[in-house]
Amino acid sequence: MRHRHAAAGPRRPRLPLRYLLPSVLLVVVVVMLLLRGYVHSEFLADHRVRPPAPTGTVPEKVLSGGPVLDARGETPVSHRVPDHKIVLTFDDGPDPEWTPKILDKLAQHRAHAVFFVTGTMTARYPELVRRMVEEGHEVGLHTFNHPDLSYQSSARVQRELAQSQLALAGAAGVHTSLFRPPYSSTADALDDRSWPVAREVARRGYITTFIDTDSEDWARPGVDEIVRRAMPERPGQGAVVLMHDSGGDRSQTVAALDRMLPELRAQGYEFPRLTEALGAPGPHSAVHGTDLWKARAFVAAVGVSESAMGVLVVALAVVGVLVVARFALMLLLSAVHARRVRRRRRGRGRDGRRPQVTEPVTVLVPAYNERECITATVRSLAASDHPIEVIVVDDGSTDGTADLVEALGLPGVRVLRQPNAGKAAALNNGLRHASCDLVVMMDGDTVFEPSTVRELVQPFADPDVGAVAGNAKVGNRRRLIGAWQHIEYVMGFNLDRRMYDVLRCMPTIPGAVGAFRREALWRAGGMSDDTLAEDTDVTMALHRHGWRVVYAERARAWTEAPETVKQLWSQRYRWSYGTMQAIWKHRRAVLERGPSGRFGRVGLPLVTLFTVFAPLLAPLIDVFFVYGLVFGPTLRTAAAWCGVLAVQAVCAAYAFRLDRERLTPLLTLPLQQLLYRQLMYVVLMQSWITALTGGRLRWQKLRRTGLLGSAPGALSGSGAEAREPHGLYGPGEAREPRTKSAVG
Structure with missing residues (x-):
């Protein structure tokens, strides 16, 4: 992904269709359903029959x-x-x-x-x-x-x-x-x-x-x-x-x-x-004339609504199967993963107790205009209980990010300055200057617990492991939109990673917390800017080069999630479109042999089904829920929707238990399903339209508030139950608001 200055060139105007078509499509579906409900006498139907009355006024x-x-x-x-x-x-x-x-x-x-x-x-x-x-x-x-x-x-x-x-x-x-x-x-x-x-x-x-x-x-x-x-x-x-x-x-x-x-x-x-x-x-x-054309248009619309209902019913069945299959896989394989982790910690794995990885690690922090967050990020690394060197790569910041890091004067922290070239270029620059064979990458708006780096690199005791995904947590979860993203991170991302770990087809190392063998990265071609999801791109490349990618759930990193719908839209639009680009880039893996072919025939279909297609169809559950409430049968419709919600709640509760999280945010789960899922649908539709129309999406930097001060582990230790990060900036440390967003 590239983050460029506003001064790097005029912004190309976005196609209005990318914003309008998803909403228009949803409106068309709703109108078709309403029309079908009306012509099936499910709307405004009146089945009352009046009993006989006197006949005094009838001639x-x-x-x-x-x-x-x-x-x-x-x-x-x-x-x-x-x-x-x-x-x-x-x-x-x-x-x-x-x-x-x-x-x-x-x-x-x-x-x-x-x-x-x-x-x-x-x-x-x-x-x-x-x-x-x-x-x-x-x-x-x-x-x-x-x-x-x-x-x-x-x-x-x-x-x-x-x-x-x-x-x-x-x-x-x-x-x-x-x-x-x-x-x-x-x-x-x-x-x-x-x-x-x-x-x-x-x-x-x-x-x-x-x-x-x-x-x-x-x-x-x-x-x-x-x-x-x-x-x-x-x-x-x-x-x-x-x-x-x-x-x-x-x-x-x-x-x-x-x-x-x-x-x-x-x-x-x-x-x-x-x-x-x-x-x-x-x-x-x-x-004749206009009246005839209006009548034909009405009948044609009814015909379309009848056909659309048939298609939507099939699509609902498909998404139902996908949702149930995903939940079943997540629950089953997450339980398998949890048992494996417990056995490994008790030294009862196939190879006995594995040696602890104690070699030094290079931590790369690409930063572009991270004035609000970079100090907390670097200080959290300084508190690490594992030997590290920190390289902050300033990608042409204009807000003094590099100066803030240098002013800290922390030992083992270096700053590399480069003209603005994008995140992938910044990471590759950091790789060239890294002195360690193991490299951890994190975002400039993320804070680590003291044990994060240590937990993150332990899987490298296995020489087949080329990369490790950490456990990204939402720090600013007190607001409703933050709570929804917290549920999504714990259930949708981390439970998925446990599943993919067991299947040995992890699709993404999160940019907020991931570790790599430097050798594996260079063999895979380093970080690429071919897609907007460089983390997904490089993870798939590692699979295709025969490396294992695993998940370390105890390697927690706390990140500041978007706090407005606009920021969330921008982030998920980039993620969604970048994932599509990465899938398309590595599509040939389906036909290849060896580890690449295994990933292509197992990993790519699962990612495509569960990340691209299922979310696109998921709103049908809510559309039919509303349709059933309006047109009936109301009780059966409500029971079916509650049943789906109950399955999701069970999965979410299990994921929260695995992550040692309080269950309180799950009270917002029903509202998340009704509102948040629709937003994700529109974002995914916009990504599809961008891909199908050949458009190019610009990377937009999110506006950060710098609310995260330090990770919970800084005080409570790595084994403590996960809690909301503390260390909010006090009055004397207030950050000036950001006035620009970088686009590249």
Whole structure:
């Protein structure tokens, strides 16, 4: 990574798409889910059915009239179907399974019908409505969400009709003047509650169609009973017959048609359309222009939402498997790692008690404008209980960082000054000046415990070990964002490192606390600036050169985590994009042999799945949680989400126990899952967009406050329980605020 002066050149403007697209994608997903919930009657659905009411306001001629009511004029007019004509009507469709079978039966017996469709089903299965119209059937409205309109306001009634017409136009390019209220039956069932609805619908230009006979096929009473109930009261009498092509298993309805139509035709009946039977103009009117395009866009959006839900469900299943697999691996392999560590400490390893590593160590501290933190960093190294030399490489700082280190006058501490060239160049410069074979690298904003260096280099007793990852801890964890990062460090990073240690495919030596054999580094090509994650890059390179990389959990280093969302975004954006770069750079390891091939076929897939893909899909858990709470089933949704949270809490508690941390920060875990995970998702999406668009990300230096004074081990010793670092600067040591951030 490079940290350059603002004066090194003008900043290239960032692509707005990198910031907008992740948020836009999330909004689109939410809108698609809301649209799907609405067209599935999961949103604003009202399943109340009003009981019968008095009929005092309903005209007697309407109650005693026919099933077809035209109340568009001042005087309502009722119509009856002529004798020897049966108008078949089907409600609640279309249904993808049963409507095609019913259409096939009608075509087979040369019969027509009226399909009273709901807007929700029409929008979801527009091809079936098009087939109805193309095969000569009539289509009427049955509202959008199938509510009892007597409970609804005039605005809701208008919305139900308008949205149903919109769906019909998008599906078949027509509007219709036929309407049937949900939960209606014969005309004499109109009462003082439903009559005003009939008048309201008529004022909007609709003819309301009731029934003469109800087959009650919805109850599935048997084919014989359906046929019996559908028959007119007397032979030869005309009738409007109610049946259903949706809402459940309609196999009996299909079978009943196969019997009823031939029998009635043998009795001289015809099966015309409704308006054809009444000798009235057809109900369909073509839709053109803007209205047609709006309708088609609506139906297309519904189609996309249906497809998107299928994709999202698959993605949710994938992320569920990945999350469970990761947690299972972390718990199992972390337990294995803990047992190995205990055995090694008790001298019961395969090789017996290993000798202590006591040789001197060079500690490299690359620093660029670290005025607030560098003094505490160097002083923490001076308190080390292991022999060290300290080399602070000042990478062209403009705030007097090097002068502060030199003013300390500490023995064994050297300062190298160089023009600003980046962190990788600073570390390589320090390597050239190092006098020890073992090299520890740390950041200029980190403090070590007295035992950190000693614990960090002990694994080098094994000559196959080329690098050691330490245990980076968040020091400023008192604020909420710090507590969330503390959980992430302990659970997400350190538990992962235990897992990768057992699998022998550690992907990253943290820049805050890591140790290397100088020989291994030079063989791997030194620190490279090919990526923005030089620590991940060099770790993968070490694996490919046959070196083991292990984890030393007792080598604790305390670092100052970002304290604002902007700083956290900048840091994680760089980490995420740098990790992608490193994976891509070392992709050929998948095809190689030996240690490199093992890392390529084990380490790279795991890092890609758990670091790149799983976090990208993880927000689906929360998206479906919100969706389930809104659209139901609420209790099962909440239970499932709590179950996932419980698994995470168990893993987190185990990780905290291994790190000897208090469990109090875990109280913020639910909020972290709802908010912090979404932020990480947007950051990862931005990294993906940067990678796919070929953009180059600049390294942005975080603004530090210098809150960390010394590590807990400075007072409590290396074996003490980890606690928040003390030594906050007092009034006499106040740091002046930083006014610049370096970009390179």
